[in-house]
Amino acid sequence: MSEIEDLLREDLRGQSPYGAPQLDVPVQLNTNENAYAIPEDVAAVVAEHIGRELRGLNRYPDRDAVALRTDLAAYLSRKGGGPDLTADHVWAANGSNEILQQLLQAFGGPGRTVLGFMPSYSMHPLLARGTSTGFVDAGRESDYTLTPGHVSWAIEAHDPDLVFLVSPNNPTGTALDAAVVEAAYETTRGIVVVDEAYAEFARDGAATALGLLAGRKRLVVTRTMSKAFAFAGARVGYLAADPELVEKLLLVRLPYHLSSITQAAARGALACAPRLQAEVDQLKHQRDRIVKNLRAKGLPVADSDANFVLVGGLRDAAAVWRAILDRGVLIRDVGLPGRLRITAGTEEETTALLDAFDTVLELRPELFDTQERQP
Numbered sequence: 001m002s003e004i005e006d007l008l009r010e011d012l013r014g015q016s017p018y019g020a021p022q023l024d025v026p027v028q029l030n031t032n033e034n035a036y037a038i039p040e041d042v043a044a045v046v047a048e049h050i051g052r053e054l055r056g057l058n059r060y061p062d063r064d065a066v067a068l069r070t071d072l073a074a075y076l077s078r079k080g081g082g083p084d085l086t087a088d089h090v091w092a093a094n095g096s097n098e099i100l101q102q103l104l105q106a107f108g109g110p111g112r113t114v115l116g117f118m119p120s121y122s123m124h125p126l127l128a129r130g131t132s133t134g135f136v137d138a139g140r141e142s143d144y145t146l147t148p149g150h151v152s153w154a155i156e157a158h159d160p161d162l163v164f165l166v167s168p169n170n171p172t173g174t175a176l177d178a179a180v181v182e183a184a185y186e187t188t189r190g191i192v193v194v195d196e197a198y199a200e201f202a203r204d205g206a207a208t209a210l211g212l213l214a215g216r217k218r219l220v221v222t223r224t225m226s227k228a229f230a231f232a233g234a235r236v237g238y239l240a241a242d243p244e245l246v247e248k249l250l251l252v253r254l255p256y257h258l259s260s261i262t263q264a265a266a267r268g269a270l271a272c273a274p275r276l277q278a279e280v281d282q283l284k285h286q287r288d289r290i291v292k293n294l295r296a297k298g299l300p301v302a303d304s305d306a307n308f309v310l311v312g313g314l315r316d317a318a319a320v321w322r323a324i325l326d327r328g329v330l331i332r333d334v335g336l337p338g339r340l341r342i343t344a345g346t347e348e349e350t351t352a353l354l355d356a357f358d359t360v361l362e363l364r365p366e367l368f369d370t371q372e373r374q375p
């Protein structure tokens with residue numbers, strides 16, 4: 001062991017950092033980013049908002065980000081169909097990853113546990129590790145769905161301090177029924193976090209937990225601007241919860257954690273929400289096109305409420321991933337046997353993806369287990 005490794009916290013020794021393999025290929029459909037660049041008119045609005053902050057950069061930012069939280073609350077209230085939210089129900093940070101980290105810092109920590117249901121967002125166990133919170137994986141059904149009964153059973157078995165639910169789930173893409181969130185909340189004494197990073201991509205009528213917040217003081221809904229707002233590079237995530245819970249996060253946040261530039265950029269993008277939602281609608285259309293097309297080829301695909309789909313029926317997922325890559329399209333091997341995850345792209349990117357699948361299905365049928373060929 002090296003001297004530095006020796007000095008490292010024991011629970012971090014021998015671990016590797018998060019990293020989605022990034023390869024330089026023409027069509028990148030592997031990290032669930034929004035396929036569209038920020039439109040020129042939106043970029044102009046964001047630039048104007050940032051420009052107004054530049055001369056004041058000698059000062060620290062508003063450490064409570066009140067103006068941004070007010071805008072986020074208005075956005076959620078417009079979209080959520082739930083109770084009217086105000087700035088004190090909302091908290092913002094550098095990506096929902098920082099939001100989740102702050103939740104773990106405040107409500108997890110040494111000797112405490114967070115319960116998750118894998119396969120799900122791979123950052124959740126890493127954030128738990130970084131905050132010395134124990135991560136317990138209670139798994140899912142064999143088709144990767146989650147039932148209220150399983151969630152309640154797991155909570156009773158493990159008595160966690162926090163429960164992480166993801167809806168729509170990554171990497172499966174399907175939104176959770178409100179009944180699952182309700183069952184979790186009723187069974188646990190702890191904090192229930194619903195990670196809704198992809199909420200804006202949900203099929204019409206799909207559930208959001210925002211409508212469940214009223215009267216549930218231990219419920220937290222996290223969101224991000226990384227996906228629907230095409231703002232992954234800006235690093236803006238947020239949550240909605242009871243004001244008392246929000247206040248506790250001030251105990252663990254770094255002073256001035258959210259820069260003036262980030263706050264201004266986010267407010268600019270929020271002012272353009274309808275414009276950006278139009279591109280979300282385009283991506284939903286391409287997502288549905290992938291689902292329909294791959295199903296027509298005989299490959300099972302889970303219903304998706306996100307900007308990606310999980311395709312199954314692959315006899316050798318790693319070989320299919322490689323063969324698709326050889327045709328210039330990068331998708332994601334999330335380590336699930338027989339399955340690959342594909343982010344919806346622009347119309348052209350999606351066409352390239354579906355063409356690549358066609359070619360590989362034709363040239364290497366032995367890599368697939370299509371449904372027509374099953375007895």
Ligand SMILES: *Cc1c(COP(=O)(O)O)cnc(C)c1O
Binds near residue numbers: 032095096098121227
């Ligand atoms: C992409 C994603 C996020 C986004 O994280 P940011 O830090 O906001 O970029 C959060 N949760 C899930 C499940 C995701 O897939």
